[in-house]
Amino acid sequence: MIQVSDTRKGFALSIVLWIVAGLLLGIAYIGSLSKENLHLNRMLQDKLASQIMAENYLQALKFYMATADYDSQKLVNRLNEPKLPEEIYLDGRTYVLGDVTVSLRDFSGMLSPAVLYKSLTQPSQRELRFTIRDSLADWLDTDNVVRLNGAERAYYRLQQGAAYQPANMPFLQSLDELRLIKGIRDIDPKKWSSWKKQIAYRPKGVNYMLVGADYLSALLGISLDEAKVLVELREKDKVAFGSTVRRYAGFNDDILDMRISKRVKIIITAKKGLSKSRLEVTLDYNGINQKLFTVSDYRVY
Numbered sequence: 001m002i003q004v005s006d007t008r009k010g011f012a013l014s015i016v017l018w019i020v021a022g023l024l025l026g027i028a029y030i031g032s033l034s035k036e037n038l039h040l041n042r043m044l045q046d047k048l049a050s051q052i053m054a055e056n057y058l059q060a061l062k063f064y065m066a067t068a069d070y071d072s073q074k075l076v077n078r079l080n081e082p083k084l085p086e087e088i089y090l091d092g093r094t095y096v097l098g099d100v101t102v103s104l105r106d107f108s109g110m111l112s113p114a115v116l117y118k119s120l121t122q123p124s125q126r127e128l129r130f131t132i133r134d135s136l137a138d139w140l141d142t143d144n145v146v147r148l149n150g151a152e153r154a155y156y157r158l159q160q161g162a163a164y165q166p167a168n169m170p171f172l173q174s175l176d177e178l179r180l181i182k183g184i185r186d187i188d189p190k191k192w193s194s195w196k197k198q199i200a201y202r203p204k205g206v207n208y209m210l211v212g213a214d215y216l217s218a219l220l221g222i223s224l225d226e227a228k229v230l231v232e233l234r235e236k237d238k239v240a241f242g243s244t245v246r247r248y249a250g251f252n253d254d255i256l257d258m259r260i261s262k263r264v265k266i267i268i269t270a271k272k273g274l275s276k277s278r279l280e281v282t283l284d285y286n287g288i289n290q291k292l293f294t295v296s297d298y299r300v301y
Helices: 006-067 113-119 126-140 153-159 189-196 213-220 224-236 238-246
Strands: 074-076 087-089 091-097 100-106 263-272 275-284 294-300
Touching: 006 100, 006 263, 006 275, 087 091, 087 100, 113 126, 113 213, 213 224, 224 238
Parallel strands: none
Antiparallel strands: 074 087, 091 100, 100 263, 263 275, 275 294
């Protein structure tokens, strides 16, 4: 009978143990991969579900807005399905509806280019303030006559070396176009980034029933504290607020009114499990091209 030495036995046993350990590590690794895959699949399913939830609320809002009554501040629809409230204010306030939040802001309550020079500057910044005002007007008009503090083709081509000229169109085409204009391009990037989200580049008028205290302060040329008092008055007594606002020297009835534009920026956030989706879209209910509404700026995050 062949005798196996203790050394060889120990060596063989160590090999077996290493093999077993390797197999156990492999099993553990495969198990971890399965858990990771399961976790990833669950996240993907939750993400898809949250996007579907957001889209469902958008479809509900399309019907809600098409059949609602409007006033200077809000939509009213008592015939809508229960998932949406009977009244929705168009000033950007957030409505929490379970795992979904909804926010609507009419463009008439957002920053208008017509008064942008007041919002982006302080009263003490007179030169910059009038530069923005006149340069925006020069950018939109169809002539090449330079206003006192404005800029036409020569400024952009010769002084700035810019590869573009004034648009000479009555409406801005995008927010990025604003940043090209003399004066606005000189605004501090952080300040511009903050204000940019509040700008509606199409409407000319401003609905003072929808604006916040900071914007109202700039529009009327009053202190922020005074504007906050006015906003509180608006919540209590709309008639008294309207008559009070009209008495201010800074009130301009060519720009300020109480009309909504029916062009609404909608933000919907939906949560499902481990995931969240954000839907941003603009609906325009002005009957363009014989359509009930048009959809633009559709983005999903």
